[in-house]
Amino acid sequence: MATETIIRPEGAAQDWTIPQDWNTYTRDEHAMWDTLFERQAQMLQGRVVQEFLDGLDVLRMTRPGIPDFAELSERLMERTGWQVVAVPGLVPDRVFFEHLANRRFVAGRFIRKPEQLDYLQEPDIFHDVFGHVPLLANPVFADYMQAYGEGGLRADGMGAIDNLARLYWYTVEFGLIRQGDALKLYGAGIVSSYGESVFALDDPSPNRLGFDLKRLMRTRYRIDDYQQSYFVIDSFEDLLRQTVETDFAPLYREVAQEPDLDVATILPEDRIYTTGTQAYAAAKESS
Ligand code: HBI
Ligand code: FE
Numbered sequence: 265m266a267t268e269t270i271i272r273p274e275g276a277a278q279d280w281t282i283p284q285d286w287n288t289y290t291r292d293e294h295a296m297w298d299t300l301f302e303r304q305a306q307m308l309q310g311r312v313v314q315e316f317l318d319g320l321d322v323l324r325m326t327r328p329g330i331p332d333f334a335e336l337s338e339r340l341m342e343r344t345g346w347q348v349v350a351v352p353g354l355v356p357d358r359v360f361f362e363h364l365a366n367r368r369f370v371a372g373r374f375i376r377k378p379e380q381l382d383y384l385q386e387p388d389i390f391h392d393v394f395g396h397v398p399l400l401a402n403p404v405f406a407d408y409m410q411a412y413g414e415g416g417l418r419a420d421g422m423g424a425i426d427n428l429a430r431l432y433w434y435t436v437e438f439g440l441i442r443q444g445d446a447l448k449l450y451g452a453g454i455v456s457s458y459g460e461s462v463f464a465l466d467d468p469s470p471n472r473l474g475f476d477l478k479r480l481m482r483t484r485y486r487i488d489d490y491q492q493s494y495f496v497i498d499s500f501e502d503l504l505r506q507t508v509e510t511d512f513a514p515l516y517r518e519v520a521q522e523p524d525l526d527v528a529t530i531l532p533e534d535r536i537y538t539t540g541t542q543a544y545a546a547a548k549e550s551s
Contacts, residue, residue, distance in 0.1 A: 284350040286332040294329025300390050313448040319398030344406035364413025395452030404500040424516040427481040434480045440496045469544035474535025483525045492527040
């Protein structure tokens, strides 16, 4: 995703952060958070990776409702040295990477309206905080996020941001993980969505394929609906190890020589967990 052209709003600092102004949230906004939190925390039992459930208590603040980033950052800082800072919305890639490389996670401060309970395009505070923060309380995943930020700053200099962004998309946002014989959820885009939390694990439509760094950096993704392929990692340790041990420069050059892969493609060399029927996407297409 190229975000170079967005303009820094008035009131945002050089690094694009803004005050969260926790005191200005309304009762309805806090109630919306509580509704979403309870619904999602319940449905994720047995579906989400254990490390996410372990991290969920970092979000159980002293006051109910939307977390105060100052208190949240204090709790997160104790565990893994991460902080959460408020931003107006999407920030430019470099700004985003710079924050991650310094163990700061940027989050929107607004929360969805009641009519957007199940669907919204732009990430809100529920996606950013409920979806992303629990795993930032896990030391291995916390290191992976920092490594991604550092990798992003380097990729920027090599014209490879679009390829690296796919790694983020198919891991941090829409990743699945194998635990024993079962697949579990860990991607923030999935776990903050009621519908996709069911779809990604149980629906026969999408492909579920083994994680492969280079393959994934060639794979397009869709931002308008459920994914047509999910990639399954073996462990967070393995994901972190591959990310820090790989020399990305030659990999980017190889990727640039090969065609992009479509969202539903399966290659002969893929490790297949599920060959999707793609019925869901096909039905949408023809409607
Ligand atoms: N800005 N606020 C915000 N949140 C993101 O997740 C985000 C962003 N800017 C750029 C970006 N993500 C991605 O496109 C990078 O991974 C390239
Ligand atoms: Fe996200």
